[in-house]
Amino acid sequence: MGDSVNLRVPKKGYRLFKTKNWMVFKEGVWHNNPIFGMMLGLCSTLAVTNLVSNALVMSIAVTLVLVVNSAIISSLRNLIPERVRMIAYMLIISSLVITVDMVLKIVLPEASKALGPYVALIITNCILMGRAEAYAINNTVGLSVSDALGVGLGYTFSLTIISIFRELIGFGSILGFAVLPDQFPHVALFTIPPGAFFALGTFILIINAIRNRGKKS
């Protein structure tokens, strides 16, 4: 892995923030953010952000599958024939999701019930296919795992802020603990499906505004 550590500067030591792995990771979190940058995986984003706990469980599941999938595909990248690579991704992803679903059913049965079919729908989540095809198939295991971790964290970040907003405004609580005083009105709109769209639209506006600041003439 000579590509990641600059051995020429031993005096300053190993600088994490200058390595290629770190750059790839940072790119995944912000610039290539799956929700606000690439607009991938919107189904689960909208569906599970009604409660912070659902969003967190979903994020962990997706990140886990993403990292393991990228590691497997990048380590097999010289063995998978080009013509059948899509089917190979699909089979690997399905097997991983089956495992995650089974573990979730045993470890967190309530969360598993709340998420319903959306755990299984990780299989068709475009983020996984996207990172496999766009990154893992052409890069080393180390870089692919950094990329997957970055994108996974970007997904977690997006889901968390949207779900905090929706749960706070809709139920007046965060993770089930009442935060706002009782007399504060609960806007039930944000607990039902249309509210999910409004929340997503609003956050896209905010994130784009932050990204484009200073760009305009």
Place this chain on the structure above:
Amino acid sequence: MNLFLLLFASVITSNIALSYFLGMCPFVTISKKIDVAAGMGIAVTMVMTLTASANWLIQNLLLVPLGLEFLQFLVFIVTIATIVQILEIVIDRYFPVMYLSFGIFLPLITVNCAILGISLFMVLRSYGFIETVLYSFGSGVGWLLAIVTMGGLRRNLVFSKPLANFGDPGITAIIAGIMALGFIGFTGVSG
């Protein structure tokens, strides 16, 4: 359950795009033009009805008797990929005009979460065969209705100039929210 109510609910009040958020990626990216949106919608309706029916048969005649339910996801996704592939070949061979209008969307559909989602909902709600056919067809029509409406609404954005920072996806999400409110308004009708 009343079959007509089931059909009505799957098209309008429990619309898979607007209340279950399935198939969101094409819903946002392919809804710019009405004719393209309609092509995608028809392809989705067709594939959805076929795959859900096939998956019902596989689930109830093969997986349950053999105790292999844990392989459900894997088997379902393979069935979907196979059916889409066969459909593409058949349409390309026998209906070339149809192929040009919506056949090009078929390969994209394998990873459309709406297709897999309907098969999973069908198992979760333990529908019978007739119910599954109606439910999957109705859901497809509902998705078609939603994406075509979205295409029509987005065309009018030329005149309204929303904030630039919304970008295409942002304003699509807001429009979808307003549409979802409208669709939910029918809830009283289906009781």
